[in-house]
Amino acid sequence: MKMSAGVEWAVHCCVVLSQAEGPVPATRLAEFHGVSRTYLAKHLQQLAKAGLIAATEGRVGGYALTRPAAEVSVLDVVQAIEGAGAAFQCTEIRQNGPLPASPENCRRACGIARAMWAAEQAWRDSLAAVSIADLAAGVERDTGPQTFVALRGWLAG
Amino acid sequence: MKMSAGVEWAVHCCVVLSQAEGPVPATRLAEFHGVSRTYLAKHLQQLAKAGLIAATEGRVGGYALTRPAAEVSVLDVVQAIEGAGAAFQCTEIRQNGPLPASPENCRRACGIARAMWAAEQAWRDSLAAVSIADLAAGVERDTGPQTFVALRGWLAG
DNA sequence: CGAACTCGGACAGTTGTCATCCACGTTTTC
DNA sequence: GAAAACGTGGATGACAACTGTCCGAGTTCG
Numbered sequence: 001m002k003m004s005a006g007v008e009w010a011v012h013c014c015v016v017l018s019q020a021e022g023p024v025p026a027t028r029l030a031e032f033h034g035v036s037r038t039y040l041a042k043h044l045q046q047l048a049k050a051g052l053i054a055a056t057e058g059r060v061g062g063y064a065l066t067r068p069a070a071e072v073s074v075l076d077v078v079q080a081i082e083g084a085g086a087a088f089q090c091t092e093i094r095q096n097g098p099l100p101a102s103p104e105n106c107r108r109a110c111g112i113a114r115a116m117w118a119a120e121q122a123w124r125d126s127l128a129a130v131s132i133a134d135l136a137a138g139v140e141r142d143t144g145p146q147t148f149v150a151l152r153g154w155l156a157g
Numbered sequence: 158m159k160m161s162a163g164v165e166w167a168v169h170c171c172v173v174l175s176q177a178e179g180p181v182p183a184t185r186l187a188e189f190h191g192v193s194r195t196y197l198a199k200h201l202q203q204l205a206k207a208g209l210i211a212a213t214e215g216r217v218g219g220y221a222l223t224r225p226a227a228e229v230s231v232l233d234v235v236q237a238i239e240g241a242g243a244a245f246q247c248t249e250i251r252q253n254g255p256l257p258a259s260p261e262n263c264r265r266a267c268g269i270a271r272a273m274w275a276a277e278q279a280w281r282d283s284l285a286a287v288s289i290a291d292l293a294a295g296v297e298r299d300t301g302p303q304t305f306v307a308l309r310g311w312l313a314g
Numbered sequence: 315c316g317a318a319c320t321c322g323g324a325c326a327g328t329t330g331t332c333a334t335c336c337a338c339g340t341t342t343t344c
Numbered sequence: 345g346a347a348a349a350c351g352t353g354g355a356t357g358a359c360a361a362c363t364g365t366c367c368g369a370g371t372t373c374g
Contacts, residue, residue, distance in 0.1 A: 001160050001239040002331095003273075004361075005248060011269050012250060025320065034253025038364055045322070058371025061320040074272055082158040091162060093169060096191025099311055101300065111295035112168050115231055116160075119283035126276035138268035143258065154256055159360095161332070182350065196333060202352070215342035218350050 006043040007081045009035055013044065014077055014132045015139065017053065018069035019148045020155055023062030028155065043081055050080035069136060075127035088116035163200040164238045166192055170201065171234055171289045172296065174210065175226035176305045177312055180219030185312065200238055207237035226293060232284035245273035 013029050026044050030037035044063055047053045052072060053063045065072065090113035094101040101110075109117075139147060170186050183201050187194040201220055204210045209229060210220045222229065247270035251258040258267075266274075296304060 001158075001235075001244050003158050003244045003246070005246070006362090007245070008248060008250065008269065015269075023320090027320090032254045032256070033250045035250060036363060039362065041321080042362095048321090055321055056371085057320050057322090057369080059319050059373060061371070063321090074269075078158075087158050087160045088164070089160070089162070091165060093165065093190045093192060097189045099189070099307055105300045108299065111292050111299070112165065112172075112231075115284065115287045115292070119280045122283040123276045123280040126279040127272065130272045135268045135272070142265065142268070143262045150256055163332090184350085193334065195335060198351070199333095199353095205351090212351060214340060214350055216344095216349055217342075220351095 001087065003078075004082060006039070007078055009033060009040055010043050010047055010077050010081050011074060011132075011135070013040070013063075014047075014052070014065065014069070014072060015136050016151065016155075017063060017065050018132050018136050019151055020064070021152060023056050023060065023064045024155060025062040029063070032154070047077070047080050050076070052076055052080055065132075068133070070131050070133035072132045073128045074130045074132070074135070075124055077132075078127060086117060086120055088113065088120065090116075158244065160235075161238060163196070164235055166190060166197055167200050167204055167234050167238050168231060168289075168292070170197070170220075171204075171209070171222065171226070171229060172293050173308065173312075174220060174222050175289050175293050176308055177221070178309060180213050180217070180221045181312060182219040186220070189311070204234070204237050207233070209233055209237055222289075225290070227288050227290035229289045230285045231287045231289070231292070232281055234289075235284060243274060243277055245270065245277065247273075 012033055016029060016032065017024060026041045027037055029044070030040045033040075044053065044055075048055055048063070051066060054066045055061065055063050090109060092106065092110070094110055095103075095106060108114075136148075169190055173186065173189065174181060183198045184194055186201070187197045190197075201210065201212075205212055205220070208223060211223045212218065212220050247266060249263070249267070251267055252263060265271075293305075
């Protein structure tokens with residue numbers, strides 16, 4: 001029950017992209033966060049495949065958000081990296097062993113799986129309520145407006 | 158972001174133990190669920206270390222719940238197996254790179270980690286609201302009371 | 315038109331966890 | 345006191361996560 005470190009990187013990158021004025025290369029994003037360039041590129045490709053960011057190639061290319069930051073939820077980013085599958089996988093062991101559950105009683109998922117999935121739904125609802133724009137606003141509130149000004153300056157130079 | 162299969166086994170075992178009249182050996186629990194004996198034993202050991210179940214050794218030994226099933230939540234079982242640590246681990250990459258966040262701005266956890274942890278708290282709250290007794294009652298409601306009667310008979314014989 | 319820069323994908327190597335199996339010490343029963 | 349059954353701990357193999365390198369396709373600037 002552990003989340004990939006790439007999720008943290010991806011969310012931070014989305015916040016940076018929400019403040020950038022033009023496309024930002026993957027190399028620059030990795031340099032800014034002090035993480036592995038090649039591995040971050042893999043995660044950015046996943047974000048692009050999910051339609052959250054778009055890449056422009058060429059001399060002044062890079063990545064940019066495809067939607068306004070207010071319309072990109074943290075859940076979107078997490079699912080783009082980790083996949084949309086449920087963390088709990090029911091293997092239906094109630095159908096194993098010497099006293100297996102009868103098939104007509106297995107039309108509904110077993111109560112254990114239902115409880116687990118309900119909890120995961122609560123988790124998803126909580127993440128869906130936070131957008132990239134909310135996170136950026138939180139950073140600006142905590143550290144002041146000059147933070148993103150400096151960021152834009154570093155991205156340009 | 159995947160949960161160990163041992164969680165499913167552990168919860169099922171707790172439901173069985175809540176219906177047993179005496180100690181149940183690990184071998185019998187594994188046999189009943191059709192899973193590996195030695196690997197299940199390791200998870201039962203973790204449940205014992207967490208204080209949820211207790212082992213009695215010897216000729217007629219086995220495992221039994223230490224508390225009434227209504228006072229054991231699904232969250233207790235999940236945390237006994239998976240550990241109580243958070244799934245999202247903040248590596249503070251905001252302090253890396255050419256524009257690191259100043260230390261006085263890092264006294265609070267960053268907004269990304271706060272959003273992730275709030276979602277995990279919602280997940281935990283949901284799991285804490287369901288007890289082993291609730292799950293057992295659900296099985297009895299879905300499959301009828303003869304299910305646990307047959308279970309007790311098989312455990313005795 | 316060519317050089318420099320970008321993403322995109324394939325490949326090999328390392329690490330850590332999950333899942334499994336086997337041998338040991340302890341306790342109860344006969 | 346010996347045998348059987350139990351839980352306990354360490355050793356083993358399989359699998360995904362993580363990291364770096366390489367080459368190809370496309371775009372922009374001089």
